[in-house]
Amino acid sequence: MEAFILAGGRGTRLLPLTLKRPKPLIPFLNKPILDYIIESLVSINASKITILLDYLGDKIIQRYGNGSDFGIEIEYTFGNGPRGTAGAVAYAARNMSEPFLVLSADVLTNIDLKSFWEFHNRKKGMLTIALSQVEDPWHYGIAILNEDKSVLRFVEKPPPEKVFSNLVNAGIYVMTPESLKYIPSDIEYDISKGLLPALLAKGEKIFGYAFSEYWNDVGRPSSYLAATQDALLGRLKIRGLPYSEFEESERILSNMKELRGRLLVTGERCKIAGSAKINGFAVLGDDVEIGKNAEISGCVIWSGSKVDKNAIIRQCVVGEDVQICSGARCDAGSVIGDMSIIGERAHVGQDIKLWVGSRLGAGTAMDGI
Structure with missing residues (x-):
């Protein structure tokens, strides 16, 4: 299993925090958000990770190198101009012959990636999208599913009065080489705004994997703080979370x-x-x-x-x-x-x-x- 991580965004909603660092390197509990994503892929025995870069991408390469510190092979591609999320994946995965994972680099989640992968393999659709249930779906792309878990309808960021579902795009996909044929190479093209509607319009099968585990898009300061609190309260499960046992800690010097x-x-x-x-x-x-x-x-x-x-x-x-x-x-x-x-x-x-x-x-x- 190979995975591609979308890590090229400018993180404008997190400015000024992203002025000197790319969004995937924002510290979460004192280590970069991207660390957690890479660790989750290592835990399911992914064979290789390709990180799709643009804004301040050199800093990501400096941190992760060839992936040896994480025990996995890591490669990189740069956008070479504005491609959009779909265009970036199509370029990076152009030589793939098997399905592959695609993940956003600004998401913290406890999704079971192995179960997600197995779901795709059972359904054998053109593409599978992970869907999380939220209280404010108008901030995201939303979907409604048929009984067989295929996507009946998908709309990107509808106004609140036109929301028809609270299942939102979690920014995690299994894509197939066949799905890349629908991505134009001469324009900027997005997965959520372009590819998903195009596949549905062509009658191709997209399946939705609705999961109940924790998910948070940490693209805004408010959601970043919320995810921090959730991790400290145990809602977001973080392996090796360094809760301070104050009477034993050498880091706190008094009181x-x-x-x-x-x-x-x-x-x-x-x-x-x-x-x-x-x-x-x-x-x-x-x-x-x-x-x-x-x-x-x-x-x-x-x-x-x-x-x-x-x-x-x-x-x-x-x-x-x-x-x-x-x-x-x-x-x-x-x-x-x-x-x-x-x-x-x-x-x-x-x-x-x-x-x-x-x-x-x-x-x-x-x-x-």
Whole structure:
């Protein structure tokens, strides 16, 4: 079994976090999202992975190399211009003679890939799509199935008033070499917007594999934080999840009693002041420092960032090497780009995004309009 991973997107909904790194390398519990996808493929004995690259693809190659560290062969292809998801797969898989897996690089899921593969082999359709049940289906492509699990209808991101199903495209497929013949080579062409409707219009059989295991598209800061909390609560099963047992941890240097029982994951060399408060959950990257009386609630703080005394950080994502000065406040939904400085008593309002290298002066407030 070979697998192809779509990893070329620019991650615009995650900006400014993706300005310096491609979306698949966004840290999740302190290691890149793409690590989890590769590990899931290794666990089902995939024979080879091809990663389809574009934006900042060299950084992905630098991390994964030939795949020897993961125990699997990894190769790469670049888009050579805008091809869309379907066009990129058609180019990368042009020499395939057997069905193959296709996965998006920004999805966290506990889908049973082996069962998915076996489902396709039983149904023997032109293409099989994995479908997850969600509460907000209008953000995704949606499908309805016949009794034999073939796709009766598929519509990409309908408006809420026209939603007819809560089964959504999970960004995971088994494709056949025959399906590639329907992908034009001279235009940008997407799997969800182009290929799936085209196959249905031609009367080809697409089957839908509806699964109940956890799935989350972490393409937005809100879903990234939600997936983090889900993992810490055990809704998303992560092998080897590093829950901190505070009384045994050497990473937290003080105030074990105050922090015991909180959902906290820390990187190496973190320093948390004795009077700091961690509420809800927090994930701290390497070398993060939390000052006296600071309050952290529902946050992910990337490596090298410092939160000074009396600062309050709630439900936000803080990039690498950020300085949040004493008394500053970052409200829910805010995203702080790498190497930014939030001055003393400054206020970053709800859902505000600060670009890489931003400087917010002491006492300054930045609120939404």
